[in-house]
Amino acid sequence: MRIRPLAWMSLPLIAGGVTIGCRQDMQDQPKYIPLRSDNFFADGRSARPVPEGTVARGLLRADKVFYTGKMGNDFIDRIPFPVNRDVLLRGQDRFNVYCSPCHGRLGNGLGMIVRRGLKRPPSYHIDRLRQVPLGYFYDVITNGFGAMPDYAMQIAPRDRWSVAAYIRVLQYSQNASINDVPAEMRGELPSQNAPAAEGPKK
Amino acid sequence: MSQIFHHSTNTFSRLSIFGGIFILAFLVWAWAELNASDYATRAKVPVEQPVPFSHEHHVGGLGIDCRYCHTSVENSSFAGIPPTKICMNCHSQIWNTSAMLEPVRTSFRSDESIRWIRVHDLPDYVYFNHSIHVAKGIGCTSCHGPINKMPLTWQQASLQMAWCLECHRHPERFVRPRSEVFNVTYQPPANQEELGRKLVREYKIQSLTSCSTCHR
Known part of the structure; x- marks a missing residue:
C-alpha cells in the first residue's frame, strides 16, 4: 500500500498534538495539600493562622486544672487522671x-544539646525540683x-502530664537506695556504681 | 526474467525480521528503565533549600528524634515541617549569630514562613498517610532512606506506584517492631521474613492493593 504524501505531512502534526496533550494537571491539581503555598493570601500560606479566640470542636479547655496545672493560684501535686504503666511509658516516650535532647535521658541536665552549648538546665535531682508539685512541671512544659522555650506546640496537654509523671519516675530512680529493691531481686542488678548509659540515641 | 535481488539478500531480510522484534523490545526496555531511573524520578538528588539544613548533623550527629520536629507524623497524614519556632528552640542560643541561619531568625522576627522546597512531591491524586504507616510498624528509613547520612535532604525512593506496591504486596519484607520505627540505624534481622509474618499478624496489617486505597 502506498501512503499518500498528505498523510506523511500530517505526522508531525499528530506527534505535536500528542505531546501538547501531556500536561501535569492531575499531578498538580488546583487544591491545597498541607503547607502548599498560594498567592491568594498575602503571606503565601494556604494553612491559615487560627483567628484569636477560636475554639475548635472538642478542644474547649473548660477544665482549668487539667489545662493549667493549677487549682486557684497553687500548682496541684497530682496527675488529673489515673496513672498506670501505660501513662508512664507514654511519658517516657x-x-x-x-x-532528653537537653535534660538528658536521666534528667541530669546533660543532654546532647547542652553539651553543644545550650545553657545547662538544672538537674531534676536537686532538692528544689524534688519538692515541686507535679503541676509545676506541667506549667513549665x-x-x-x-x-x-515552651513545648505547648510539640507536646499535647495529656502527654505533658505523662511527662510530669515520668519525671517523678526519674527522680525516684536516681535517688533510690539498695533498700528500695526487694531483697529477692537485688541479685539481678548490675554491679554497684556502674556508669549510667547516656549518649546519643542510636 | 532474472531475479531483482541477489540470493544473499535473503539473509538481510531474515535479520531485519529478527531485528524488528529485538529493536522494538530493546526500545520498550530502554523506555521503562529510563522512566524508572533516578534521573526521571528525581530520586537521590539533594534539594537546595533556603537554609542548608542537615539531617546528617541533627539526626546522625546529635541524635534528635524525628518527632521532635516532625510532630504530627503519628497523628496525621502529613508528618509536618517544623515551624520556625521549633528551630529557634535551640538556635536562639546555639549558632545564634551564624549568617547561614539568618533566614531562620528573619522568619522568626517577621513571622513570615521560610519557603522550604518540598522534597517528596507525590502526585495530587495519591493520598498517602504517614500516621497509619508509622502505627503499623513501617520505619521512617524504610521509605526515606539513610536520613542520618543526608547533609542535604533528598528523596531516596522513586515514589512510583511499583515501589509502593512492592511493600503493599509483601509487607512482611519491610515491617519492623513498633519500638524501632523511629530508629534511623535499624537493620532488618536475618530472619526478617519470619519476624515480618509474625508482626503482620500481630499488627493486623492488611495487604491493601485495591486502587481506592491510595487513589480516592
Missing part, C-alpha cells in the same frame, strides 16, 4: 523525644521557664 515523649520525654525521650522532646526533653506549657509556658517555658527561663532559657527553656
Whole structure:
C-alpha cells in the first residue's frame, strides 16, 4: 500500500498534538495539600493562622486544672487522671523525644544539646525540683521557664502530664537506695556504681 | 526474467525480521528503565533549600528524634515541617549569630514562613498517610532512606506506584517492631521474613492493593 504524501505531512502534526496533550494537571491539581503555598493570601500560606479566640470542636479547655496545672493560684501535686504503666511509658516516650535532647535521658541536665552549648538546665535531682508539685512541671512544659522555650506546640496537654509523671519516675530512680529493691531481686542488678548509659540515641 | 535481488539478500531480510522484534523490545526496555531511573524520578538528588539544613548533623550527629520536629507524623497524614519556632528552640542560643541561619531568625522576627522546597512531591491524586504507616510498624528509613547520612535532604525512593506496591504486596519484607520505627540505624534481622509474618499478624496489617486505597 502506498501512503499518500498528505498523510506523511500530517505526522508531525499528530506527534505535536500528542505531546501538547501531556500536561501535569492531575499531578498538580488546583487544591491545597498541607503547607502548599498560594498567592491568594498575602503571606503565601494556604494553612491559615487560627483567628484569636477560636475554639475548635472538642478542644474547649473548660477544665482549668487539667489545662493549667493549677487549682486557684497553687500548682496541684497530682496527675488529673489515673496513672498506670501505660501513662508512664507514654511519658517516657515523649520525654525521650522532646526533653532528653537537653535534660538528658536521666534528667541530669546533660543532654546532647547542652553539651553543644545550650545553657545547662538544672538537674531534676536537686532538692528544689524534688519538692515541686507535679503541676509545676506541667506549667513549665506549657509556658517555658527561663532559657527553656515552651513545648505547648510539640507536646499535647495529656502527654505533658505523662511527662510530669515520668519525671517523678526519674527522680525516684536516681535517688533510690539498695533498700528500695526487694531483697529477692537485688541479685539481678548490675554491679554497684556502674556508669549510667547516656549518649546519643542510636 | 532474472531475479531483482541477489540470493544473499535473503539473509538481510531474515535479520531485519529478527531485528524488528529485538529493536522494538530493546526500545520498550530502554523506555521503562529510563522512566524508572533516578534521573526521571528525581530520586537521590539533594534539594537546595533556603537554609542548608542537615539531617546528617541533627539526626546522625546529635541524635534528635524525628518527632521532635516532625510532630504530627503519628497523628496525621502529613508528618509536618517544623515551624520556625521549633528551630529557634535551640538556635536562639546555639549558632545564634551564624549568617547561614539568618533566614531562620528573619522568619522568626517577621513571622513570615521560610519557603522550604518540598522534597517528596507525590502526585495530587495519591493520598498517602504517614500516621497509619508509622502505627503499623513501617520505619521512617524504610521509605526515606539513610536520613542520618543526608547533609542535604533528598528523596531516596522513586515514589512510583511499583515501589509502593512492592511493600503493599509483601509487607512482611519491610515491617519492623513498633519500638524501632523511629530508629534511623535499624537493620532488618536475618530472619526478617519470619519476624515480618509474625508482626503482620500481630499488627493486623492488611495487604491493601485495591486502587481506592491510595487513589480516592
